[in-house]
Amino acid sequence: MRAFKQQAGLVAPLDRPNVDTDIIIPKQYLKSIKRTGFGINLFDQLRYVDEGWPGKPLEERELNSEFVLNQERYEGASVLLARVNFGCGSSREHAPWALDDYGFRVVIAPSFADIFYNNCFKNGLLPVVLPEGIVDRLFDEVAANPGYKIEVDLEAEQVILPNDESFAFEIDAFRKECLIKGLDDIGLTLESEPIIRAYEANRRQQSPWLFDVISPEKIS
């Protein structure tokens, strides 16, 4: 996984609460069996006026000029500023894949939905929780200052504004370490293989019925 240490970038504001993962990447794109290529369809229903589908040529798409990511001043943004409960709904990891593929490295919001929050860490995308009052202020500052950039320092757990003012955020130590080092989760867990084997042997003894092999031939 790509490591994340710090990121200084342009901030794009998405001013609506409860942005669900269907909004982040609509279902028609979930037919893909790949992890990449979702960026052009990020926020598809908000970004384009017409209905999109996989493989629809970009020149046939009609941009919604009012949507924030279509405004020139937010071109190249790598920090997404969002509202409460960002990423609610479906567990689709295609949501962080799409954000990442578009170029976002950080999402800042007052709160995230659990599954989305968790999925971000698997993809080198950093979700930052800041108090609602600070997020409100950031929305105001972004609106008032074209080219508004912030810096996010994961090591120091700080969001740093252009005037050097900074806000602390919190993150689990384990997740932080994985992100900073770009560690492979599975490899890490497999280091505990003996513990897992011992647990499993014990469980098999106590609840053998859980280990009956599932075979599709078994007739009901």
Add this chain to the structure above:
Amino acid sequence: MAQTLYDKLWADHLVDERADGSALIYIDRHLIHEVTSPQAFEGLRLAGRQPWRIGANIATPDHNVSTDPVERQGGYAAVKDETSRIQLQTLDDNCSQFGIAEFLLNDRRQGIVHVVGPETGAVLPGMTVVCGDSHTSTHGALGVIAQGIGTSEVEHVLATQCLVTKKQKNMLIRVDGELLPGVTAKDIVLAVIAKIGTAGGTGHAIEFAGAAIEALSIEGRMSVCNMAIEAGARVGMVAVDDKTIDYVRGRAFSPRGSAWDAAITHWNTLHSDEGAIFDALVELDASLIEPQVSWGTSPEMVSAVGENVPSPDDFDSKVKQEGVARALDYMGLSSGTPIKDIRLDRVFIGSCTNSRIEDIRAAAAVVKGYQKAGSVKQAMIVPGSGQVKHQAEQEGLDKIFVAAGFEWREPGCSMCLAMNADKLGPGEHCASTSNRNFESRQGFGGRTHLVSPAMAAAAGITGHFVDVRDWEMKA
């Protein structure tokens, strides 16, 4: 110390704990479908890894399958959309390559994973269950920690049989009192979400309890747990009781003989202890719950059928007011319109929330002897699995629907997420028994109203919402 049901199941599955509170949890059952698994299998291949315990996994295609009886007979070859066909084929290929059991497209046991798991006995009380799908919470109805995971975690569970996670806080939702006739499990859970909001359960494992939950069938409890995620909670659960054990008895993969006796001894301990401490408590009186209808684009935007569409001014915060205004605009509804005046273009009865046999029976009871309204373009009944479909046909329910002008389909997710051809057109209103009314969820520009199966069926007959408690059932 007195423990909650969640505490007990957590302790039972804890493999290792790290200093920062994250933990390795052992996973007993992993359910797999075509949409969130291809990238996980690809990851295994790239790393040269094998599944840890092949027998813990079970797969079936559901999200992307055709529910059209003719297209279905032709198997994958008849799937018109190429990307869908490749995705479905990829599931079969991955399962055969890794030796994972799969209920194939036209096997009677195929269906929506969350219907198939419990009905085959692949999910049993006391388990931990994961699936790359947020509605995995459904299985909690059997006294299980069941939660949705992302694709990276699907790969992680395949490779290690464990999930890295953190213990959730405990939330108790007590629904006491008795439901009025015509009010269902779906109405309970919609009322709960309306009360606590879509983030109300974030960070918590919810246990549903109280007289009204105990009175529900296991299928009803599944409808409730299914939508825990719509309240923000990854995990929803109900304690094991006699109904749970009766439900599990005799299913294809349920234990038999002495293993069964040992299992029920354990299962009978799966309830919160007297005096167990919950971090949060929510209480509802079942007798006050009316049939619910969602009017907005979030599952918390719900009213009783007798009410009017609210106004943004009815809400306190600015963010909420803007959200409601945007939702009403999207839905094409004006404040003050009676819910009963909302006209429907389509009806969808199905999804992992409401596609089990009791749901189909409830809809059939309403439909029997009536005709679909001429203004309703389509009313589809999509059973949750081949077994549900078969059972319904044994009872002659399919004929009731067809006689009324409703469509009787093949099992799958269908218009719940509209990945296949079953979808709403722009601006169309749908009475749907599914779980998400997000913008364009059921089709680009489509407008979803979440309701119970009986409410959806009645709306299909009259063309607008009615209070199903006033419905005259024909014998």
